[in-house]
Every structure is written in C-alpha cells, then in structure tokens.
Amino acid sequence: MKSLLVIAHGSRRQASNDEVRELTARIAHKTGQSFDIVQSAFLELAEPSIPGGIELCVKQGAKEVVVLPYFLSAGRHVAEDIPNEVAATRDKYPEVKITIAPYLGSIDTIADLMVAHAAQA
Amino acid sequence: MKSLLVIAHGSRRQASNDEVRELTARIAHKTGQSFDIVQSAFLELAEPSIPGGIELCVKQGAKEVVVLPYFLSAGRHVAEDIPNEVAATRDKYPEVKITIAPYLGSIDTIADLMVAHAAQA
Numbered sequence: 001m002k003s004l005l006v007i008a009h010g011s012r013r014q015a016s017n018d019e020v021r022e023l024t025a026r027i028a029h030k031t032g033q034s035f036d037i038v039q040s041a042f043l044e045l046a047e048p049s050i051p052g053g054i055e056l057c058v059k060q061g062a063k064e065v066v067v068l069p070y071f072l073s074a075g076r077h078v079a080e081d082i083p084n085e086v087a088a089t090r091d092k093y094p095e096v097k098i099t100i101a102p103y104l105g106s107i108d109t110i111a112d113l114m115v116a117h118a119a120q121a
Numbered sequence: 122m123k124s125l126l127v128i129a130h131g132s133r134r135q136a137s138n139d140e141v142r143e144l145t146a147r148i149a150h151k152t153g154q155s156f157d158i159v160q161s162a163f164l165e166l167a168e169p170s171i172p173g174g175i176e177l178c179v180k181q182g183a184k185e186v187v188v189l190p191y192f193l194s195a196g197r198h199v200a201e202d203i204p205n206e207v208a209a210t211r212d213k214y215p216e217v218k219i220t221i222a223p224y225l226g227s228i229d230t231i232a233d234l235m236v237a238h239a240a241q242a
Contacts, residue, residue, distance in 0.1 A: 008193070009194075011194065011197065012197060013195070013197055013200060016195050016200075019195060020194055023226075023231065027232050027235050027239070030236045031236055031239065031240075034236075034239065034240050035239065066239065066242045068235065068238065070193055070235070071193070072191055072192070072225070073129060073130075073132065073137045073140050073141055074134070074136065074140060075130070075132035075133070075134050076132065076133060076134055079134060079137075101238065101239065101241075101242035102238075104193070104234070104235065104238065105140070105144075107238055109234065110144065111144055111147040111148050111151060113225070113228065113230065114127070114144070114189065114225065115148055115151045115152055115155075117189065117222065117223075117225060117228055118152065118156065118187065118189055119152075120222075121125075121189065121220070121222035
C-alpha cells in the first residue's frame with residue numbers, strides 16, 4: 001500500500017488547518033489508483049505532527065509513504081526541519097519506504113499559475 | 122501604470138528569498154501587457170518589506186498595485202498581517218489604488234497541481 005502525506009506548516013488559525021485537511025480530502029478524491037491512503041500532517045501548531053502522520057499511514061498498512069511538502073519556497077522548514085523529522089521516523093519504521101517529494105513551489109508551472117491568477121485580479 | 126506585487130513570507134535562507142525574486146522575474150516575463158511593473162516583497166526576514174515594495178512600485182509610476190500573497194493557506198499572515206501592512210501604506214498613497222488578490226492557495230486548481238505533482242513522485 002502506498003500513501004501520500006501532505007505536509008503543511010500549521011497555523012494557530014484552525015480555519016487554515018482545516019483548509020489543508022479539506023485540500024487533502026480533495027486530493028484523495030482525485031488521486032485514483034496512485035495512492036491508497038492520502039493523509040495530511042503539520043510541521044507545527046496543528047495535529048497530526050509529521051511523525052504522527054507517518055504513523056497513521058503505517059497503521060493503515062502503508063509500505064511506502066511519499067511525503068509532499070505543501071510549501072512554496074525552500075526555507076529552513078523545507079531544507080532542514082521536514083527532512084529531520086522524516087529521518088527520525090525512518091529509523092522507527094525500517095520496513096517502510098519513506099521518500100520526500102520536491103516541495104510544491106519547485107514545480108515549473110507555478111509561474112504560469114501565478115500569471116493566470118494575477119490576470120484575474 | 123499597473124503593478125503586481127508578489128508577497129512572500131521571507132526566510133533566513135537567502136537562497137529561498139532569491140527563489141522568490143527569480144520567480145517574480147519569470148512572472149514579469151510572462152505577464153505581457155497585464156502589468157507594467159512586477160515586483161516582489163517580503164512579510165519579514167528579507168527586503169524589500171511590503172511598504173518598501175509598494176513604494177518601489179509607486180516610485181516607478183504605478184497608479185494601481187495588485188498585491189498577490191504567495192502563500193498556500195490563510196493563516197494569520199494572510200488573514201491579518203498582510204492586510205494590516207497594506208492598510209498602513211494605503212494612507213500614505215491615497216492616489217494609488219492598492220488591492221489584495223486572493224492568496225495563491227485559494228485557487229481551485231491547486232488540488233489538481235498537487236495530484237499531478239504527487240503522481241510523478
């Protein structure tokens with residue numbers, strides 16, 4: 001079983017965290033056969049944490065977890081904090097393949113998305 | 122003259138701030154006739170600040186500034202901090218029309234982008 005774990009920063013505003021959870025539900029609805037489990041987790045300020053999110057995936061039977069940072073730029077959270085959290089969890093589940101996908105902002109099409117969005121503003 | 126001001130969070134990692142500046146340059150290259158000026162600014166930790174970015178646009182002759190929050194979710198930065206910074210600057214330039222576009226994460230197609238990205242992971 002393959003799992004997608006969407007990692008967001010987390011906020012003191014619950015509406016913001018719920019927004020990420022709703023997005024994750026929409027992604028789950030759209031991924032079709034690619035992922036058996038789609039789960040969200042938060043770097044800080046909201047639950048589940050990254051280790052908690054990975055654990056949820058593993059408990060549901062995931063043998064592979066793809067961690068996708070829902071971040072726009074490679075600040076310290078993307079460059080250091082997320083890899084550190086994931087590395088600590090890898091030791092706990094040596095039988096599970098845990099990989100980190102490039103963060104969302106690294107996608108080439110982000111510029112096009114911004115241009116299209118700005119044109120409507 | 123119409124200006125687009127891309128607002129990112131800002132990072133202690135200079136590479137992250139430079140990434141935003143490079144994205145802004147790519148956007149400028151693609152916006153064509155829609156915007157005469159495309160500038161980036163940062164909420165914190167990098168320059169120019171939001172008031173500084175608006176000032177740069179106004180000094181180049183902008184009569185209209187569209188502020189586009191380069192953020193994925195509506196945490197306090199999007200809900201409170203950016204509007205507060207913009208409001209303070211509006212008083213300084215009453216002759217300039219300054220509007221705030223919806224933040225990037227509010228776009229419907231974000232879920233599709235995540236699905237496409239995850240499928241390649």
